[in-house]
Amino acid sequence: MLFGGTMANTVCAISTANAPGGIGVIRISGPEAVSVADRVFEPISGESLSEAAGYTCRFGHVYDKAGARLDQCIATVFRAPKSFTGEDAVELSCHGGLYVLQTVLAAVLAAGAAPAGPGEFTRRAFLNGKMDLAEAESVMELVSASGREAANAARAGQDGALSRRIAEIRAQLTDCCAHLAAWADYPDDDVPQVDADFLQTRITEGKRALAALLRNFSVGKIYREGVRTVIAGRPNAGKSTLMNLLAGEDRSIVTEIPGTTRDVVEETVRFADIPLRLADTAGLRETDDAVERVGVAAAKRRIEAAQLVLAVFDGAQPLGPDDLRLLREIAETPAVLIVNKNDLPEALDPAPLYDSGKPVVSLSASSGAGLDALERAVKDVLGASHLDPAAGVLYTERQRRDAEAALAFLEEAEAALCAGLTLDAVTVSLEAAVSSLLELTGERVTDAVVDEVFSKFCVGK
Ligand SMILES: Nc1nc2c(ncn2[C@@H]2O[C@H](COP(=O)(O)OP(=O)(O)OP(=O)(O)O)[C@@H](O)[C@H]2O)c(=O)[nH]1
């Protein structure tokens, strides 16, 4: 198959990480993959790779053009279409040193393969019909996923969960279009009257499904990009102790002297499986100390820009004016209110905390008691409690754009239906929605979009 002039040639790249490892893999894919590999690889058995069936491997050595032995290697042969790309492919598993891999790659290039571009292997898999565009994008997500939830979501995408969900929504809408088309083509025949309720129900269902996917997109983003989180509270509340608990090491200085933390101390931690970009800040209070004042001002700026505030209150002290001011300042920000030092007798009346409507968690930052409840509260506040990867997750801005376009067209269709406009107007909007969904999965997509998708991949994938 020839696609855009790039598909016919045989390409290669190092497919493992650009870091030392036990094993490093060089992937070769294309019509000449096996003969290129034969030029650099000599099996111990003497049987060339050309004689090897798909899914078999040979042990041997890799040589450069001058005949110098570069490394021991296991060569695995894949025969089209039964490979990741759908083409003939060979994977050379060598020792994982970066120098070794570079020299083997140079030998493979000298043997006639071209260097693979970013995402080239996955692009070929897409163009050969091995996966749709949404699945290809989830491959990329899987490669970059660092947390369990993110990996689960990406894996579900690779299993086609998103594509299946989109296909279901589309099928419902296509059904409506068919219904309307029959009516338009044969108005006088026996086609039953267009049933406005039927259309309305289908449109509402489609809207609801797309809205749910779009909600999950922002949640997915939390897992992918992390959350700007500020630990705030008055001096001595135990902010730095909490920071150290979450970081699993002593990042911030803890003392019994109020006003210990002055600079902003940052650390990214994984909490409730979500990457939190934590900032421990100076205790909030009016002060004459010039250095502390600068720290308090910095803390306030951080709070204003935060996506999540962990507001720490000293449970062994009554609430003071600084606490109440903090409550007002974070009224509009997602936040968890932490009543700390629950190992000491409680002196804090939590009523004003509960009145804020925000979740309240009782904790001992020094012992870690109550951390589970904090985890649940953080997930809740960020809307991450109900993410079900198996129900399909949008991964990329591109997918979000298409889903949003489809939703907007459905709203148009609904408005046309409610306004009693001609059914042609409804049909046009419904068809546009279907078309947006076809673009989402890549079944109807321009070269420019395909280029955009794969340019974001790393070389070797
Ligand atoms: N008993 C008890 N003491 C705690 C707890 N958390 C913190 N402390 C103590 O409270 C004091 C202040 O803790 P820090 O973590 O430094 O408080 P902070 O909010 O960072 O204070 P500043 O940096 O001054 O704003 C220290 O003596 C801690 O050991 C807790 O859960 N229980």
Ligand SMILES: [Mg+2]
């Ligand atoms: Mg501190």
